[in-house]
Amino acid sequence: MALYHDDDQAMLADSASQFMAEEGAIAKQLRHWRDCECKDGFGHELWKQFGEMGFAGMMVSEDDGGLGMGNVEAGIVLEEIGRNLTPSPFLTSSVMAGTALGHASADLKERWIPGLVSGEHVYAVALDEGPKHRPETIATKAERSGNGFRLSGSKDFVIHGASADMIIVAARTSGGNSDNDGITLFAVPKDSSGLSQDAVRLVDSSVATHLKLDGVELDGDAVIGEVDGGREVLNRMLHAGRVGAAAESVGVARGAMDLTVDYLKQRKQFGRLIGEFQALQHRAAHLYSEVEIARAAVLKAQQLLDAGSEQAELMVSVAKAKAGRTAGLAVREGVQMHGGIGMTDEYDIGLYMKRDRALSEFMGDAYYHAGRVAQLSGY
Amino acid sequence: MADLETFRNETRSWLEANCPEEMRQPVHDEDDVYWGGRNASFKSEAQKQWFEACVEKGYTVPAWPKEYGGGGLTAAEAKVLREEMGRINARPPLSSFGIWMLGPALLKFGTEEQKKHYLTEIARGEIRWCQGYSEPGSGSDLVSMQTFGEDAGDHWVVNGQKVWTSYADKADWIFCLVRTDKENKYQGISFLLFDMESEGVSTKPIKLISGNSPFCETFMDDVKVPKEQIVGEVNRGWDVAKYLLGHEREMISATGGGDRATSLGSAMSRQGELDAVLRAEMAMFDVDALAFTAMSEKFMDELKAGKGHPAQPNTLKYAGTELNKKRHELIMAAGGSRSLEWDSEESDGGKPARSWLRTKANSIEGGTSEIMLNVVAKRILELPGA
Numbered sequence: 001m002a003l004y005h006d007d008d009q010a011m012l013a014d015s016a017s018q019f020m021a022e023e024g025a026i027a028k029q030l031r032h033w034r035d036c037e038c039k040d041g042f043g044h045e046l047w048k049q050f051g052e053m054g055f056a057g058m059m060v061s062e063d064d065g066g067l068g069m070g071n072v073e074a075g076i077v078l079e080e081i082g083r084n085l086t087p088s089p090f091l092t093s094s095v096m097a098g099t100a101l102g103h104a105s106a107d108l109k110e111r112w113i114p115g116l117v118s119g120e121h122v123y124a125v126a127l128d129e130g131p132k133h134r135p136e137t138i139a140t141k142a143e144r145s146g147n148g149f150r151l152s153g154s155k156d157f158v159i160h161g162a163s164a165d166m167i168i169v170a171a172r173t174s175g176g177n178s179d180n181d182g183i184t185l186f187a188v189p190k191d192s193s194g195l196s197q198d199a200v201r202l203v204d205s206s207v208a209t210h211l212k213l214d215g216v217e218l219d220g221d222a223v224i225g226e227v228d229g230g231r232e233v234l235n236r237m238l239h240a241g242r243v244g245a246a247a248e249s250v251g252v253a254r255g256a257m258d259l260t261v262d263y264l265k266q267r268k269q270f271g272r273l274i275g276e277f278q279a280l281q282h283r284a285a286h287l288y289s290e291v292e293i294a295r296a297a298v299l300k301a302q303q304l305l306d307a308g309s310e311q312a313e314l315m316v317s318v319a320k321a322k323a324g325r326t327a328g329l330a331v332r333e334g335v336q337m338h339g340g341i342g343m344t345d346e347y348d349i350g351l352y353m354k355r356d357r358a359l360s361e362f363m364g365d366a367y368y369h370a371g372r373v374a375q376l377s378g379y
Numbered sequence: 380m381a382d383l384e385t386f387r388n389e390t391r392s393w394l395e396a397n398c399p400e401e402m403r404q405p406v407h408d409e410d411d412v413y414w415g416g417r418n419a420s421f422k423s424e425a426q427k428q429w430f431e432a433c434v435e436k437g438y439t440v441p442a443w444p445k446e447y448g449g450g451g452l453t454a455a456e457a458k459v460l461r462e463e464m465g466r467i468n469a470r471p472p473l474s475s476f477g478i479w480m481l482g483p484a485l486l487k488f489g490t491e492e493q494k495k496h497y498l499t500e501i502a503r504g505e506i507r508w509c510q511g512y513s514e515p516g517s518g519s520d521l522v523s524m525q526t527f528g529e530d531a532g533d534h535w536v537v538n539g540q541k542v543w544t545s546y547a548d549k550a551d552w553i554f555c556l557v558r559t560d561k562e563n564k565y566q567g568i569s570f571l572l573f574d575m576e577s578e579g580v581s582t583k584p585i586k587l588i589s590g591n592s593p594f595c596e597t598f599m600d601d602v603k604v605p606k607e608q609i610v611g612e613v614n615r616g617w618d619v620a621k622y623l624l625g626h627e628r629e630m631i632s633a634t635g636g637g638d639r640a641t642s643l644g645s646a647m648s649r650q651g652e653l654d655a656v657l658r659a660e661m662a663m664f665d666v667d668a669l670a671f672t673a674m675s676e677k678f679m680d681e682l683k684a685g686k687g688h689p690a691q692p693n694t695l696k697y698a699g700t701e702l703n704k705k706r707h708e709l710i711m712a713a714g715g716s717r718s719l720e721w722d723s724e725e726s727d728g729g730k731p732a733r734s735w736l737r738t739k740a741n742s743i744e745g746g747t748s749e750i751m752l753n754v755v756a757k758r759i760l761e762l763p764g765a
Contacts, residue, residue: 002680002683002684003673003676003677003680003681004677004680004681004684004686261760261762264762265761265762265763272764273763273764275762275763275764276762276763276764278753281752281753281756281760281762282749282752282753282756284756284760284762285697285751285752285753285755285756285759285760286697286752288694288755288759288760289694289697289698289755290698292674292691292694293667293670293671293673293674293698294670295677296670296673296674296676296677296678297669297670297673297674299673299677300673300676300677314669315669315673317666318665318666318669318670318673319670321663321666322666322667322670325666366663366666367659369666370659370662370663370665370666371659371662373642373662373665373666373669374644374658374661374662374665377642377644377645377665378642378645378648379642379644379645379647379648379653379658379661
C-alpha cells in the first residue's frame with residue numbers, strides 16, 4: 001500500500017477540510033461555546049451535522065449501519081478537527097466507543113449504534129485512574145451481583161463524560177490491579193444509579209469529569225466483549241484513540257504552523273517583514289520538517305492498524321509520541337514568533353497551545369509512548 | 380497485477396540461480412563493494428559472477444532503457460526486484476557515481492549519442508566517474524566557482540581546482556562544473572566531461588578528522604576538453620547541476636538515520652545496561668528514527684506517483700542527516716570508554732569513533748543543513764526575501 005491518501009481518501013479530505021473550515025471554525029465553535037460557558041464545551045447541532053455528513057458513524061461497519069471506514073479515514077477528519085480546533089465528541093464517540101462497540105453483542109449494538117451514526121448520542125470512555133494515562137493498571141472493580149455486575153471505583157480525565165449518554169468503563173472482574181487478564185468493558189448508561197460525575201473545565205475549554213462508581217448495578221448484557229477478556233478490545237480502543245489523537249495533533253501542528261508562517265509574511269519590524277530574518281526562517285523550516293515527519297508516522301500507523309499488522313502497536317506509539325512533540329514545538333514556536341500579540345486572548349495562536357496541552361496528555365503523552373517504544377523494542 | 384506476480388516469481392528463481400551465497404552477506408570491507416572502472420579488479424569469483432550476471436540482464440541499472448544497457452523495467456517491476464534482492468540481502472552488483480548521479484543527468488540532458496556511449500559504459504561498469512563541483516572558495520555558494528574553461532575553438536582549456544572530489548584518485552572520468560563565461564554568474568557555467576588521464580589533471584587525497592577518506596583535491600592545469608564533451612548547452616550547466624544535486628540529496632537522505640529498521644536502544648542495551656536518562660534519550664531517538672523511516676517511505680511512494688513538493692528532498696536530507704549525527708552521538712555515549720579506541724583490533728580500527736566523526740560531514744556535504752533550511756523556507760514556505 002502506498003503511503004499517501006488514495007483518490008477516495010483525498011476526496012474525503014477535501015470535503016472534511018471544507019466542512020470543518022466553514023462549520024467548525026474557531027469563531028463559530030470553540031470561541032462561541034467557550035465564551036457562553038457551555039456545559040458541554042461543544043455544539044450538539046454540529047455533532048448532528050457530523051451525523052449527516054456520515055462522519056459520526058464512519059468507523060461503524062456497513063452491516064451495522066455505518067460506512068465501514070478505518071483509522072486512515074477517521075484520521076483525515078481528525079486532522080481537520082485539529083487544524084480548526086473544532087470541539088466535538090468525534091474522537092471519544094466515533095473512534096473509541098465506535099471501535100469498542102464493533103465488538104459488542106447484537107443487543108448492545110442495537111441499543112447504542114443508531115444514536116452514534118445519527119450524531120444524536122455522545123459517548124465517553126472512562127479509562128484513566130489518576131492524573132496520568134496508565135491503562136496497564138486498573139483498580140476499578142466489577143463484582144458479580146445477581147445476573148450482572150456491581151461497579152465501584154473512580155476514573156479521571158473522562159472527556160465529554162458530563163455530556164455522554166453512555167460511558168464505556170474498563171473495570172477489573174478478577175486478578176490483581178496490574179494483571180493483563182481480568183479486565184471487562186462495560187457500557188454504562190448515563191442515568192445509572194450510583195454513577196456520579198464531577199465536571200471540570202480544562203485549559204483548552206473542553207470539559208472532563210472525575211467519575212465515581214459507587215456500587216453501580218449493571219445487567220450482564222452491558223458487557224462489551226468477553227468477561228475477564230476485555231484487554232483485547234480495550235487495546236483496540238486504545239490504539240484507535242491514540243492514533244486518532246495523534247492525527248488531531250498533526251492538525252493542531254499544521255494549524256499553528258500555517259498561522260505562524262502567515263504572520264511572518266505580514267508583520268514588519270525594522271522596516272522589513274520578519275519572515276525575511278534567517279533566524280526565523282530556519283526555525284520555521286525546521287518546524288515544517290518535523291510536521292512532515294509526524295504526518296508520515298501517523299499515516300503509517302493508521303495503515304498498519306487498518307491492515308491488522310503486528311507492527312501497528314509499535315508504530316501507534318511512535319505516532320502518538322512524534323505527533324505530540326511536533327505539535328508542542330509548533331505551538332511554542334507559534335506563540336514566540338507572534339511576539340506580544342501571541343500572548344493575547346484575541347489571537348488564535350494561544351488557543352492552539354492550550355489544545356495541544358490537553359490533546360498530548362490524552363491517551364498518553366510523548367514520555368509515556370516513547371517508554372512504550374523502548375519496551376516494545378525490548379529495552 | 381498477475382503480470383507482476385509472474386515477474387516476481389521469475390525474479391526469485393533468477394536470483395536463486397545467479398546470486399551466489401557470498402553476495403548475500405553484509406558488506407564488511409571497502410573492497411566488498413564493486414565500483415567498476417578501467418583498473419577495477421574483483422575481490423572474489425562470486426563478486427565477478429554476480430556482477431556479470433547482472434550486466435547481462437541490465438540489472439546494474441534495472442530501470443534504465445535496454446538500449447543503454449539497462450534492464451528496461453517499469454517502476455513497479457524495479458520495486459519488485461529491489462524487494463526480492465532485499466529479501467535475500469543481495470549486495471548491489473555495482474556501486475557508482477555514474478549510476479546515481481551522472482546517469483540521471485544524462486538521461487535528462489544528454490544527446491542520443493552521449494546516452495548510447497556513456498550510459499552503456501556506466502551500466503557495464505567499464506568507466507568509473509567522479510564529480511567536480513566544490514572549490515576551495517566555493518562551498519555552499521557553489522555558483523561563485525572560478526575554475527575556468529577558455530574557448531580555444533574546438534576545445535576548452537580548463538584551469539582551476541576542485542575539492543571534495545570523492546575517489547578522484549580511482550576514477551577514470553570526471554563530470555565537472557566549469558565556468559565558461561565570467562560575466563554571467565548562473566548562466567556562465569558548463570557541465571563538462573573529461574578523462575582523468577588527460578594531460579594536466581592531478582589529484583591529492585584529503586585526510587579527515589575521522590582518518591583516511593575517499594575525498595581528494597583535483598587540480599586542472601591547461602587541460603584540453605573537446606567541445607563535444609559537454610552535457611546540455613554551453614553556459615547552461617547550472618540547470619544540469621541543480622537537477623543532479625536533487626538526486627544527490629535524495630541519495631544521502633535515503634541512507635540517513637543509518638540502519639533504521641532496527642531499534643538503536645535495543646542494540647545498545649545488548650552491549651550493557653543503559654543509564655536511565657540515556658535510555659530515555661534512546662527511546663526518543665527511536666521514536667524520531669521510526670517516524671523518519673515513515674517519512675522516507677512516504678517520500679519515495681510520492682516520488683513514484685509524481686506527487687509531493689519538488690523541494691521535498693531538501694527536507695528529507697536535512698532531517699535524515701541530523702538524525703544520523705544524533706544516532707552516532709548516542710552510540711558513543713552507550714559505548715563509553717570502549718568507543719574511544721582509535722586503532723585497536725577490538726574496535727575494528729576505531730570504527731565507532733571514526734564513524735561518529737564521519738557523520739559530522741553528513742549535514743555539510745551535498746548541501747549544508749543551513750542551505751537545506753534556506754531552500755525549504757524559500758520554496759516550500761514561500762517566506763519573503765529568502
